Amino acid sequence: MRDNFARLYKAVGFAKWFANIERDSAGYFSSKPRIDQIEPHEFIEDDNNFNEPNAADPKYIHWLKEHPSALRVFQGIKNLAEMGKQIVVFLDYDGTLTPIVDDPDRAFMSDAMRLAVRQVAKHFPTAIISGRSRNKVYQFVKLDEVYYAGSHGMDIMGPRTKLKSYDGKYQTNSLDNKGNEFTIFQPAQEFLPAIKEILDKMQKRTSDIEGVFIEDNRFCVSVHYRHVPDDDYGTLGKKVHSVLAEYPSFHLTRGKKVLEIRPSIEWNKGNALLYLLDTLGFAKSSNVLPIYIGDDKTDEDAFKVLRDRGQGYPIIVSSTPRETLALCSLHDPSEVLSFLIRLARWGVTASQ
Numbered sequence: 001m002r003d004n005f006a007r008l009y010k011a012v013g014f015a016k017w018f019a020n021i022e023r024d025s026a027g028y029f030s031s032k033p034r035i036d037q038i039e040p041h042e043f044i045e046d047d048n049n050f051n052e053p054n055a056a057d058p059k060y061i062h063w064l065k066e067h068p069s070a071l072r073v074f075q076g077i078k079n080l081a082e083m084g085k086q087i088v089v090f091l092d093y094d095g096t097l098t099p100i101v102d103d104p105d106r107a108f109m110s111d112a113m114r115l116a117v118r119q120v121a122k123h124f125p126t127a128i129i130s131g132r133s134r135n136k137v138y139q140f141v142k143l144d145e146v147y148y149a150g151s152h153g154m155d156i157m158g159p160r161t162k163l164k165s166y167d168g169k170y171q172t173n174s175l176d177n178k179g180n181e182f183t184i185f186q187p188a189q190e191f192l193p194a195i196k197e198i199l200d201k202m203q204k205r206t207s208d209i210e211g212v213f214i215e216d217n218r219f220c221v222s223v224h225y226r227h228v229p230d231d232d233y234g235t236l237g238k239k240v241h242s243v244l245a246e247y248p249s250f251h252l253t254r255g256k257k258v259l260e261i262r263p264s265i266e267w268n269k270g271n272a273l274l275y276l277l278d279t280l281g282f283a284k285s286s287n288v289l290p291i292y293i294g295d296d297k298t299d300e301d302a303f304k305v306l307r308d309r310g311q312g313y314p315i316i317v318s319s320t321p322r323e324t325l326a327l328c329s330l331h332d333p334s335e336v337l338s339f340l341i342r343l344a345r346w347g348v349t350a351s352q
């Protein structure tokens with residue numbers, strides 16, 4: 001695994017950086033240099049170098065035929081872009097830009113991934129759409145070059161807009177700390193007081209169950225059960241449902257070892273994708289090529305939007321065969337990194 005990463009970094013043009021990467025005492029690679037030590041031209045390398053999908057399972061190999069690796073269809077993406085289609089990139093966070101880890105508070109993004117996203121964002125409008133709170137995602141990603149949609153799209157910080165098609169009462173204009181103008185769109189604003197109550201009740205009612213972690217995702221509440229003993233699943237489920245029963249305008253969705261309580265409004269990651277395309281000026285454009293990469297059930301809403309528009313590339317991150325509306329796949333976040341690096345490298349050459 002470590003050697004694969006080493007080969008990947010070398011292959012995709014991280015030569016200068018790679019020279020500075022050292023193994024720490026546990027034998028893992030730790031990176032010393034800062035992001036800005038890598039120059040964009042260092043992304044330009046032999047275009048035939050890429051991470052081959054790593055699939056030994058026959059079922060996975062069969063699934064890959066229906067959902068080919070996005071690394072394999074990359075040339076097709078490039079061809080469309082070279083014909084004048086504007087690439088817009090949408091990225092999920094957990095399981096896509098970072099591997100799934102035991103502790104949700106420690107899902108840190110690698111420097112390599114941050115650099116790749118930053119380089120992609122230099123050439124193509126880029127947004128991160130996550131189930132987490134917008135602030136939390138920003139703390140992990142720490143890039144001012146991208147747009148952010150937190151709480152499964154219910155808290156969007158997007159381009160400055162005067163769009164009339166969305167309810168003005170949910171939109172406010174704002175400045176970031178560099179003076180850049182943004183529009184914040186929060187279609188679930190009126191649910192905030194109830195969400196605070198739900199968070200509080202959920203914390204109190206589940207406090208006697210070992211391993212539960214309740215996460216405040218601002219416009220939704222996540223109940224993590226990754227560390228809950230199997231025997232306690234039933235009790236936890238009952239307690240979660242007892243809180244939910246008091247709030248009929250909320251519903252439950254499921255993610256990876258997590259239950260999420262969300263306001264029942266017609267708004268999901270798919271709506272957030274459309275909103276961002278609209279605010280970027282691509283509302284009805286046939287000249288846009290949206291790429292959406294995500295790993296979870298909630299990303300399927302965004303895949304569906306792209307399917308319905310008949311446009312772009314919905315890409316699922318999965319190391320196992322899965323029912324999905326995505327057209328293409330990537331095996332894991334290391335392949336996401338590989339894909340983003342190729343995109344960034346192409347962005348550099350295309351802009352020269």
Ligand SMILES: O=P(O)(O)OC[C@H]1O[C@H](O[C@H]2O[C@H](CO)[C@@H](O)[C@H](O)[C@H]2O)[C@H](O)[C@@H](O)[C@@H]1O
Nearest residue numbers: 093094100101102104107130131222256257258
């Ligand atoms: O939309 P996403 O950015 O993919 O966020 C979905 C949820 O991701 C996080 O939970 C998941 O990742 C954790 C860290 O790897 C893992 O420990 C947990 O079991 C997973 O469910 C996040 O903590 C949730 O709030 C997000 O809704």
